[in-house]
Amino acid sequence: MKIAILGAGNMGGAIALGLVQGTKVKAENITVSNPTNGKLDVLRDFNASIHVTNSNREAVKDANLIILAVKPWLVKQVLEEIQMDVKKQVLVTVVAGVSFADYGTIIDPSATIFRVIPNTAISLLESTTLIASYNASQEQEQLILDIFSEMGLAMLINESQMSAATSLTSCGIAYVLKYIHAAVEAGVEMGIYPKDAQRMVAQSVKGAAELLLQNDTHPALEIDKVTTPGGITIKGLNELEHAGFSSAIIRAMKASR
Numbered sequence: 001m002k003i004a005i006l007g008a009g010n011m012g013g014a015i016a017l018g019l020v021q022g023t024k025v026k027a028e029n030i031t032v033s034n035p036t037n038g039k040l041d042v043l044r045d046f047n048a049s050i051h052v053t054n055s056n057r058e059a060v061k062d063a064n065l066i067i068l069a070v071k072p073w074l075v076k077q078v079l080e081e082i083q084m085d086v087k088k089q090v091l092v093t094v095v096a097g098v099s100f101a102d103y104g105t106i107i108d109p110s111a112t113i114f115r116v117i118p119n120t121a122i123s124l125l126e127s128t129t130l131i132a133s134y135n136a137s138q139e140q141e142q143l144i145l146d147i148f149s150e151m152g153l154a155m156l157i158n159e160s161q162m163s164a165a166t167s168l169t170s171c172g173i174a175y176v177l178k179y180i181h182a183a184v185e186a187g188v189e190m191g192i193y194p195k196d197a198q199r200m201v202a203q204s205v206k207g208a209a210e211l212l213l214q215n216d217t218h219p220a221l222e223i224d225k226v227t228t229p230g231g232i233t234i235k236g237l238n239e240l241e242h243a244g245f246s247s248a249i250i251r252a253m254k255a256s257r
């Protein structure tokens with residue numbers, strides 16, 4: 001299987017690095033295209049067998065899978081440029097907010113397309129990756145699931161849930177980081193060195209996530225275990241709610257749809 005990745009940015013570059021660390025595709029079967037060389041050099045430095053080029057057309061020449069990882073406003077231009085062979089090639093697009101119906105107005109609607117939405121933790125193989133398929137066989141779905149499962153948790157979902165799920169996972173990682181940033185600032189105000197505060201908060205967030213992932217429990221149950229009646233946690237929790245914390249999170253998730 002040969003893979004072309006068009007765009008070597010946050011997503012395309014991280015996917016290339018993830019693929020070469022996985023077992024499904026050999027580095028020599030990956031070609032990454034990008035108009036400028038800096039990011040391509042980083043990939044070649046990581047693994048010299050990855051092919052790199054400034055030409056999208058050259059990248060897709062012998063590819064079975066074409067991973068489109070450019071900004072949304074470049075989708076039409078790049079797809080028109082590469083003229084993919086929809087009988088032989090499968091499109092895997094990480095572009096957020098462009099629907100299968102939209103692609104059907106640019107390329108042959110009989111094409112097999114996957115919409116794949118990772119988050120930036122894919123650079124550490126810790127992504128939550130959403131996958132929706134169009135005109136795909138079960139074998140093709142399994143292949144794409146297997147590829148992205150090597151880079152974190154991959155989930156096959158219906159396209160109708162893609163926008164909401166993208167908000168929870170792909171935008172959501174930014175909201176979690178915003179919490180961490182704010183908590184670190186509180187720590188610094190209270191006299192803790194920033195580096196120490198960041199380690200404390202980041203590990204606490206990781207611990208909270210692991211409690212839910214490993215025990216399949218509910219956040220409210222875990223909060224209850226922390227919260228002593230008349231103790232200090234309830235004071236902070238109630239302050240959060242006075243400031244509209246839950247409401248702000250819900251509004252943020254809905255705004256990102």
Ligand SMILES: NC(=O)C1=CN([C@@H]2O[C@H](COP(=O)(O)OP(=O)(O)OC[C@H]3O[C@@H](n4cnc5c(N)ncnc54)[C@H](OP(=O)(O)O)[C@@H]3O)[C@@H](O)[C@H]2O)C=CC1
Nearest residue numbers: 006007008009010011034036069070071072094095096170
């Ligand atoms: N960032 C994220 O967390 C997520 C992003 N996405 C989606 O991924 C896509 C890419 O985002 P992201 O990786 O963050 O963006 P980046 O800007 O980091 O990467 C885009 C890359 O595309 C390159 N590029 C520009 N023009 C072309 C072209 N004509 N042909 C090929 N490559 C080109 C850019 O090159 P150069 O900079 O050298 O000009 C850049 O390296 C977006 O559509 C976004 O919606 C999806 C989920 C999460």
Ligand SMILES: O=C(O)[C@@H]1CCC=N1
Nearest residue numbers: 095096097166170171
């Ligand atoms: O902000 C964005 O539009 C992209 C898509 C999902 C995460 N980042």
